[in-house]
Amino acid sequence: MAHRNIAVLISIALAVLTYHALEKPLAQRVVRRGRLAVILASLMACFGGAVGLIHWEKMPFAPVSYANAKLLNYEMPEIHSSGKIVLLGDSNAGHMVYGLSLLYGERLKHYATPGWPYLDGVRYRPGFVPHPDHVGSPEITQKALEEIEADPTIRLVIISNSYLMYLPGDNLRSISGAATSETVAQAYEAGMYRTAQRLQARGKKVLLIKSIPNYSMLATVKACVAEVRPQLRHQPEDCRRSRAVIESERAEYDGIIKRIEAGLPAVRTFNTLDVLCDAQYCYVERDGILMYIDPGHYTTAGSQLMGAAVAKYIEQMLLARNGMN
The missing domain is CATH 1.20.5 (Single alpha-helices involved in coiled-coils or other helix-helix interfaces)
Incomplete structure (x- = not known):
């Protein structure tokens, strides 16, 4: 036992x-x-799936040229007017140069400086430190306006700037004659009015180009392009914005423009929303064409389409017998 x-x-x-x-x-x-066998099998399956997507052109294998290719065919208005045209403003004006230059050639002259709206009698707010690339000053505004005033062949001045660079940034003030309590909106409006009034007094026609919508909530506008984004991935919701919301957000700015129109009846405005939006939404990519190179500026194609739309309006202004629409 x-x-x-x-x-x-x-x-x-x-x-x-x-x-x-x-x-x-x-x-x-x-x-x-x-x-280990499961991991290796999974990697092989993923690789095989990617190869299949590339083969069937569902996912790009190499970077796609998506943004700054020019449009070879688009509707361009007939140009019958004469005289020089000036484009005046910040980088919004700068990004319009290409589209307008295709139509007006050497007739087009531009003064465009990033971060500077070229408003008469306006400076950066004391104590405000601008971006190193924003080198505008009252001196360059004065120089530009004097050159425009002195040239009798200039018939039209287009003023284009992004109000979102200034009103939310609280970065502008009048040089003199304003109360110490003056706000950035008051300085912006007074400067815009003085500029248009000064040009009009010298016999120049003035066209205000209203600011374009901004898509700062997008990390990159590339995500809005079908040719770059895999077809299995949906377009981000922020690639389009409600037009009603945009119009609500810019109510203060629209009020400024309306008061200038009321005070200077000969001044005309062009609403960029009519090109970039339909009745319901505004788009980064519209009708298969990428309009924005970044959240706040045109692509080459966008510049061409906006330039064509603005030129059509310019021709109506310059060819009208009494100078009015």
Whole structure:
């Protein structure tokens, strides 16, 4: 009986020993190998799927030229007017140069400086530190306006700037003659009015181009382009914005423009929303054409389409017998 008990104990001990010394390590190796096999199989499946998507052109393999290719065919208005045209403003004006230059050539002259609206009697707010690339000053505004006034061949001045650079940034003030409590909106409006009034007094026609919508909530506008984005991925919701919301957000700005129109009846305005939006939404990419190179500026194609629309309006202004629409 004792020998039998000893044999049982030895058997149990050997079983425990062989489990820990042999069976358990072998089982762990098998599990690890199994996991490795699953991982490798998954990677191979993903690779094969990607190759298939590329083959069937569902996902681009190489970068696609998406943004700044010019339009080869688009509707361009006939140009019958004469005289020079000046484009005056910040980088919004700068991004319109290409589209208008295709139509007006050497007749077009521009004064465009990033972050500077070229408003008469306006400066950066004391204490405000502009971006290093924003080098505008009252001196360059004065120089530009004097050159425009002195050239009798200039018939029309287009003023274009992004109000979102100024009103939310609280970065402008009048140089003189304003109350210490003056707000950026008051300085912006007074400067815009003085500029248009000064040009009009010299016999120049004035066209105010209203600011374009901004898509600062987008990390990149590339996500809005079908040719770049895989077809299995939906376009981000922020690639389009409600027109009603945009119009609500710019109510203060629209009020400024309306008061200038009321005070200077000969001044005309062009609403960019009519080109960039339909009745319901405004778009980064519209009708298959990417309009924005970044959240707040035109692509080459966008400049062409906006330039064509603005030129059509310009021709109506310049060819009207009494100078009015």
